[in-house]
Amino acid sequence: MLQKNCDQSPKESRVSTRIDFIxxxxxxxxxxGVTDMAACVDTMEEMFGVLYHGDxxxxxxxxxSHGSVVVFPESSPFPTMPKPTPDRRFMAMxxxxGGRFGTAGMKWYGSNIENRDKGLPRSILMFILNDADTGAPLAFMSANLLSAYRTGAVPGVGARHLARENSKVVGILGPGVMARTSLSAFMAVRPSIDTVKIKGRGKKNLDAFIEWISETFPQITSVTVVDSVEEVVRGADIVTFCASGATGDPSTYPTVKREWISPGTFLAMPALCNIDEAMEAPExxxxxxxxxxxxxxxEENPKPVHNHIPAVGIRWLDLVDEGRISPDDLKDLGQIVAGDAAGRRDDDEIIMMSVGGLPVEDVAWGTVVYRNAVEKGIGVRLNLWDVPTLR
Incomplete structure (x- = not known):
C-alpha cells in the first residue's frame, strides 16, 4: 500500500502535476476566430487600456523592449551560416x-525575404502562451495570422478614435498582408469607406489586392491604382503606409509632405515612413x-535611431532629441483609449499615428483565440508530462 507523505497536507497530496497543452x-x-477583425480591434483597444495603466x-x-533579435554578419568563416539578406533574422518577442488576460507568451519567428521565391511567407511565426503563475504552457499555436491580424487591428483602434466618422477614402501604400488587415480594421470601425487608392510595385500583387477587395468588401465601389506616394495621400480621409523596404537611409523611406494632406486626414503608419519639415509643426x-x-x-540603438528603426514615431523622438519638437507633442494612444486624453477634437484636425508592433498584442489576441479554442474543443491536446522527472 502506498503511504501518503506525512509532510504533505491533504490539499497538497491531491494537487495534480499533469500538464497538458493544445x-x-x-x-x-x-x-x-483569429480572422475575426472586429473582435480583434476590440481586443486591441482593451489591451491599450491595460498598457496605459501599467499592468x-x-x-x-x-x-x-520589442524583443531580442539574432542577425547575421556580412561575412563569416562558417559556410553554412545564413547570409544577411533582407529581412533575414530570428526574433523572440x-x-x-494583465487585466482579464493574465497570461504570458512569446512569439518566435524566422524571416527571410527570399522565402517568397519558395512560395512561403517572408516570416514564419509560432506563438507559445503560458500560465502566468506556474509558467506551464497553455498553447503552442501557428502565429502568422495571429500576428497579421493584431498588427492590422491597431490602425483600426486608431481610426476608431482619431479618424472622422464619415471617412470614405483610404489611401494605401503597399498591397500586401499588412494592407489587407489594416483595411479590414478600417472597415470594421468606419463602414462608410467606399473608395480605395493603392500604390504597389508589381502588377501581380496589385491585381491580387484588388480582387481581394472585390470579394471581401463589395461596398467599396471604387479602387484606383495610383503611381505616386503623393496620389496615395492627396484627398484621402485615412492613409496607411504598409510597404516593406530597406532600412538605413531615411531619405529613401516613403515620405509624407504636409502640402499633400487635406484637413481632417488620419494617417496610420505601421511600416517605413518619413516626414517633411512642415509635418513637424505642433498642429x-x-x-x-x-x-x-x-x-x-x-535607448537601445545608435543615434539617429530612425536610421535603424524606420517607424515615424522614432523620427519624432529623433526630433525631440535634436530640440526641434517638444516631447509634449507626442501623445499616447492608450491614454486616448482610456478616456484620459481627447480623441479627434474636430473635423479639420490632422492626426498621424505611429504603429510599432508590441509583443503584448500577440499575448492579448493569442489569449482570446486560445480561450475560444478551448470553449469549442478545437486543437490537438498534447501532454508535457504526468509527473516531471526532475522536481
Missing amino acids: YLSEPDMVSA YRMAGINNN PAYL IRKVLDNPGLYHAWF
Whole structure:
C-alpha cells in the first residue's frame, strides 16, 4: 500500500502535476476566430487600456523592449551560416499582460525575404502562451495570422478614435498582408469607406489586392491604382503606409509632405515612413501606439535611431532629441483609449499615428483565440508530462 507523505497536507497530496497543452494549426486558428477583425480591434483597444495603466511587462531592463533579435554578419568563416539578406533574422518577442488576460507568451519567428521565391511567407511565426503563475504552457499555436491580424487591428483602434466618422477614402501604400488587415480594421470601425487608392510595385500583387477587395468588401465601389506616394495621400480621409523596404537611409523611406494632406486626414503608419519639415509643426497631432516601446528603441540603438528603426514615431523622438519638437507633442494612444486624453477634437484636425508592433498584442489576441479554442474543443491536446522527472 502506498503511504501518503506525512509532510504533505491533504490539499497538497491531491494537487495534480499533469500538464497538458493544445497545439493549434493555422486552420485551427481560423476555426477559433483569429480572422475575426472586429473582435480583434476590440481586443486591441482593451489591451491599450491595460498598457496605459501599467499592468504589463515586455522584455529588456526597461520592460518595454520589442524583443531580442539574432542577425547575421556580412561575412563569416562558417559556410553554412545564413547570409544577411533582407529581412533575414530570428526574433523572440516575450511579454506578460494583465487585466482579464493574465497570461504570458512569446512569439518566435524566422524571416527571410527570399522565402517568397519558395512560395512561403517572408516570416514564419509560432506563438507559445503560458500560465502566468506556474509558467506551464497553455498553447503552442501557428502565429502568422495571429500576428497579421493584431498588427492590422491597431490602425483600426486608431481610426476608431482619431479618424472622422464619415471617412470614405483610404489611401494605401503597399498591397500586401499588412494592407489587407489594416483595411479590414478600417472597415470594421468606419463602414462608410467606399473608395480605395493603392500604390504597389508589381502588377501581380496589385491585381491580387484588388480582387481581394472585390470579394471581401463589395461596398467599396471604387479602387484606383495610383503611381505616386503623393496620389496615395492627396484627398484621402485615412492613409496607411504598409510597404516593406530597406532600412538605413531615411531619405529613401516613403515620405509624407504636409502640402499633400487635406484637413481632417488620419494617417496610420505601421511600416517605413518619413516626414517633411512642415509635418513637424505642433498642429500636426502625433500619436504613439505605446511611448515606452519607442523610448526603449531610442535607448537601445545608435543615434539617429530612425536610421535603424524606420517607424515615424522614432523620427519624432529623433526630433525631440535634436530640440526641434517638444516631447509634449507626442501623445499616447492608450491614454486616448482610456478616456484620459481627447480623441479627434474636430473635423479639420490632422492626426498621424505611429504603429510599432508590441509583443503584448500577440499575448492579448493569442489569449482570446486560445480561450475560444478551448470553449469549442478545437486543437490537438498534447501532454508535457504526468509527473516531471526532475522536481
